[in-house]
Structures are given as C-alpha cells and as structure tokens.
Amino acid sequence: MEFTIKQSVLKEELGYIQGVVEKKSTIPVLSNILIESIGETSIRIVGTDLDVTIRCDAEAEIKTPGAMCVQARKLFDIVRTLDDGDVYFKKEDNEWVRMKAGRANFRLAGVNREQYPETPIFKSAPLKLSSDVFSYFVQNTAFAITNEQSRFTLSGAKFIIADGVAKMVTTDGHRLAYVEKAINGDEASSIDTLIPKKALLELVRIARVSGGDVQFGEDQNHIYFETDGRLLITRKLSGNFPNYEMVMPKDNDRSVEFDLADMRAAVRRISLMSDERNRSIRLTVREGEVELTAQSSEEGEGVEVIPADYKGEEVTIGFNHQYLLEFLNNVGSTELVASSAEQVSDTGNSDGTNAGTARAKEPASPKRILFEFKDSNAATQMRIAGETGYDYRYIVMPLRI
Numbered sequence: 001m002e003f004t005i006k007q008s009v010l011k012e013e014l015g016y017i018q019g020v021v022e023k024k025s026t027i028p029v030l031s032n033i034l035i036e037s038i039g040e041t042s043i044r045i046v047g048t049d050l051d052v053t054i055r056c057d058a059e060a061e062i063k064t065p066g067a068m069c070v071q072a073r074k075l076f077d078i079v080r081t082l083d084d085g086d087v088y089f090k091k092e093d094n095e096w097v098r099m100k101a102g103r104a105n106f107r108l109a110g111v112n113r114e115q116y117p118e119t120p121i122f123k124s125a126p127l128k129l130s131s132d133v134f135s136y137f138v139q140n141t142a143f144a145i146t147n148e149q150s151r152f153t154l155s156g157a158k159f160i161i162a163d164g165v166a167k168m169v170t171t172d173g174h175r176l177a178y179v180e181k182a183i184n185g186d187e188a189s190s191i192d193t194l195i196p197k198k199a200l201l202e203l204v205r206i207a208r209v210s211g212g213d214v215q216f217g218e219d220q221n222h223i224y225f226e227t228d229g230r231l232l233i234t235r236k237l238s239g240n241f242p243n244y245e246m247v248m249p250k251d252n253d254r255s256v257e258f259d260l261a262d263m264r265a266a267v268r269r270i271s272l273m274s275d276e277r278n279r280s281i282r283l284t285v286r287e288g289e290v291e292l293t294a295q296s297s298e299e300g301e302g303v304e305v306i307p308a309d310y311k312g313e314e315v316t317i318g319f320n321h322q323y324l325l326e327f328l329n330n331v332g333s334t335e336l337v338a339s340s341a342e343q344v345s346d347t348g349n350s351d352g353t354n355a356g357t358a359r360a361k362e363p364a365s366p367k368r369i370l371f372e373f374k375d376s377n378a379a380t381q382m383r384i385a386g387e388t389g390y391d392y393r394y395i396v397m398p399l400r401i
Contacts, residue, residue: 001035001066001091003043005058007082007101013056014076016230017047019202020054021072033072034116035089037065046119047072052199053119054206055231064090067113070097078106120233125215125226127189129166131207133181134214137168138204139333140179140392143326145197146172153239156196161189169244175323175396176247181389193218194241199225199234206230248395249379252372254315256285257385258308260369263290264328266304270294271321273302280399281321285371286314294321317376318399327394332366332384376401 014033022030027050034046043060046053068091078099079087088100095110138157146154151173160167167180203225207214210228217224218236225232267281274281274294284291290308295301368385382394 001037001068002064002089003037003060003062004086004088005043005060007079007084007087009058009060010087011076011079011082013045013058014072014079016056016202016206017045017054018072018076019205020049020052020198021047022049023073025049029069029111029115029117031071031073032069032111032116033075034067034069034113036067037062046116048117048119050117051196051235052202053231053233054202055119055233057229066091068097069095069111069113069116070108071110074108075099120222122226122231122233123217123219123222123224125217125224127161127191127217128185128213128215129161129183131210131212131214131227133166133183135204135208136333136390137166137179137181138200139330140390140394141168141170141177142197142200143330144170144172144175144177144394148172153194153237153241156194156237157200158241158244159191159193159195161191163190169241171242171244171247174320175394176244177327177394178244178248179390179392181391191216191218193223194237194239195223196234196237199223199232203232206232247379248393249372249374249381252374252378252381254310254312254374255370255372256290256308256310257368257370258290258306260328260331260366262306263369264325266292266306267321267324267328270302270304271325273300274321278399279320279322280318280401281324282316282318282401283371284314284316285310287311315373315376316401317373317380318401319380319396320399323396327382327396328369331369331382331392331394332388 017033021033025031030049036044038044038057040062041059042057045056045058082101082104085102090098092098095112097108097110099106099108141157145156154172158169164182165180166183170177207227212228214225214227221236223234223236270292271281271294273296275296282293287310288307289305291303291305293301293303366384370383370385372381376398379395379397384392
C-alpha cells in the first residue's frame with residue numbers, strides 16, 4: 001500500500017480514534033489501527049477495543065491500494081508534531097511502514113492485516129437525532145453512571161425513543177439522572193437499549209464537532225451511530241435496567257430556588273472541610289437562605305450561607321458533596337466535563353481537549369436551580385428553573401445526619 005494524505009486531515013481522524021484504542025491490552029493487535037484504501041481518493045481508518053469501534057473515512061491520494069496496521073498511539077504522537085503539509089506512507093516487507101513528511105522520515109513496525117479484528121457489518125440507520133440533543137443528553141446524565149464494573153447493567157445509559165419523545169436515564173444506585181425531549185420524526189420509529197458509557201463519550205466527541213444529525217440503528221448485538229462520514233459501533237449492554245420511574249419522587253411539596261454559580265462555588269469551598277470517608281455536606285434550608293456546613297473531626301469545619309427563595313419550615317438535608325458538584329458542574333451544558341471521579345484522558349492536549357478536534361462553543365449556563373424535597377430523608381429532585389426545552393431531573397438520595 002502507498003498513499004499521501006494531508007497532515008491536518010490525518011491528525012483529526014486519528015484524534016477521534018485514540019479514545020477507543022486499547023493502550024494496555026492482553027490482545028496486542030488492539031493497540032494498532034487499520035488503514036485501508038477505498039477507491040483512488042480516500043482511506044478508511046479503524047480502531048477498536050472489541051466493544052467499541054470507530055471508523056473514519058478521509059481523503060487521500062492512493063498510489064497503490066492495500067491495507068496496513070500500525071501502532072495507534074505512536075502514529076498519532078508523530079503526526080501531531082508534524083508541520084502542516086503532505087504525509088507519505090508506504091508499506092514495505094514484513095509489515096513495516098515507511099512514513100515521510102517534509103525532512104522527517106520514520107519507519108514503523110506493523111502487524112499483518114489478517115490479525116486485525118473484522119468490523120461488524122454496518123446495518124441501516126433509520127433513526128436520527130440532532131448532535132446538540134445527543135450532547136445535551138450525555139453531558140447531563142453520563143456523570144451518574146456507575147464506575148463499579150460488577151454492576152454491569154448500570155455501566156451505561158438507557159436510551160429510549162418512542163411516541164415522538166427521546167429519553168436518556170442513568171443511575172449508580174444512589175442517584176439518578178433523567179432527561180427527555182420531544183423530537184420531530186416518524187412517530188412509529190422506536191428504540192429501547194443500553195449504551196455503554198465509553199461509547200457515549202466517544203460519540204459526543206465526534207458528534208459535537210460535526211454539528212449535524214446523528215443517524216443510528218441497531219441489530220441484536222450492536223448499536224450503530226453515523227455522523228459526518230464517521231461511524232461508531234458499540235456492543236449493547238445486556239441485562240435489565242432498574243425501574244427508574246419508581247425512583248422518581250412524586251410528592252416533593254417543598255422547593256428552594258437559588259443561583260447556580262453561588263451554590264457551585266459554595267459547595268466547592270465547603271466540601272474541602274468534609275470528612276473524607278463519607279464526603280458529607282449539610283444544607284440547612286430556611287426562609288431566604290441556604291446554609292452549607294461540613295466538618296471533619298480531624299481538620300475542622302466550614303460554613304457558608306447563600307441567598308435563596310424559600311418559604312416554609314427549616315429543613316436540614318445531608319448529601320455526598322461529589323454528587324452535588326457533578327450536577328452543578330454539568331447541568332444544562334453540552335460541553336463534556338470530567339467528573340471528579342475520573343481522570344482527564346491522556347489522549348488529549350494539555351488543556352484537556354481531544355487533540356485534533358475543535359471544542360464546541362459552550363452554551364450559556366442556566367442561572368437558577370431548583371431543589372425539590374419532602375423532608376430530610378426522602379429523595380431530593382434537582383432541576384433547572386424555567387423553560388429549557390428539556391425535561392431534566394436529577395434525583396439524589398440524602399445521607400443520614
């Protein structure tokens with residue numbers, strides 16, 4: 001195989017694929033990507049970890065058709081350091097690949113094409129949803145997905161389209177995030193499936209740059225997403241998702257409204273004094289204000305009061321401060337924010353962006369937030385105050401205090 005491609009084009013497509021390529025796999029070939037020629041004017045780049053596969057097509061000048069497999073991370077590291085211009089590839093004997101750009105020459109070890117896993121056959125994609133809607137859904141729910149590998153059915157999001165409404169639900173057993181939106185389209189079209197967290201995050205990174213529609217479909221074992229010439233295939237999660245409707249409170253007759261920025265800043269500060277074992281923070285809601293308190297027997301305590309709209313009896317509710325912060329950091333946005341339980345991926349740049357992709361312009365954050373509750377022991381429901389076009393709710397079980 002022999003071809004030439006623009007450095008900027010190659011860097012962008014490799015940036016998308018890095019997130020699914022296995023870095024420390026028991027199957028060495030999964031640390032590689034497959035590059036194949038398609039006709040005379042394009043190549044296809046594929047990366048997979050066997051659960052999630054990303055396939056990107058890019059324009060290139062094909063001199064000799066064929067296929068090559070090269071180490072994904074090493075190739076990406078080299079390409080993003082190159083100057084803008086043409087990058088030349090040629091496959092040599094024993095699967096080695098020669099690469100040339102400007103005055104730089106590289107010789108990369110490869111593997112045989114036959115060793116690389118076959119990509120699942122792409123089925124039709126009869127459904128579609130705006131990339132903005134997908135980004136909003138994932139951004140406002142993904143942080144509530146469990147990180148416990150043993151809880152397999154909770155390690156993704158329940159995604160439903162039925163009767164002209166799209167929904168996404170996530171939970172880790174202690175909290176639940178729910179969002180729905182009325183959509184245009186065929187009322188008869190429907191889907192009800194479980195999408196793994198990794199696939200959701202990779203899909204948003206691809207979709208939010210394209211800015212168009214995401215088309216998707218499913219078969220017995222896989223879900224297929226396609227946007228702007230890029231295809232993401234993921235295995236479905238198996239098992240039964242919990243009955244989330246039973247968890248959503250229906251008799252929370254009290255509510256307090258406050259400024260999002262005030263509460264976010266206060267929780268960040270006061271949580272620094274919380275006990276590291278239970279991460280508890282207390283919110284005392286009284287007329288006109290909310291008092292935040294956290295204390296540690298070894299380090300001291302912190303107290304802060306923020307103004308709020310509330311009338312009624314004083315109530316004190318305890319929360320895991322991480323659950324509050326992840327909601328307050330993400331609410332109403334379509335820009336991916338790493339949760340406090342996660343590390344920023346090392347596939348990106350030093351500023352946390354995914355290398356080779358542009359960050360979408362972050363929409364204006366909501367100004368006011370509602371906490372709806374019954375008492376200090378019942379689940380608290382958190383929402384955005386005012387009309388947003390989405391029905392978004394975040395339900396958290398309080399801590400005993």
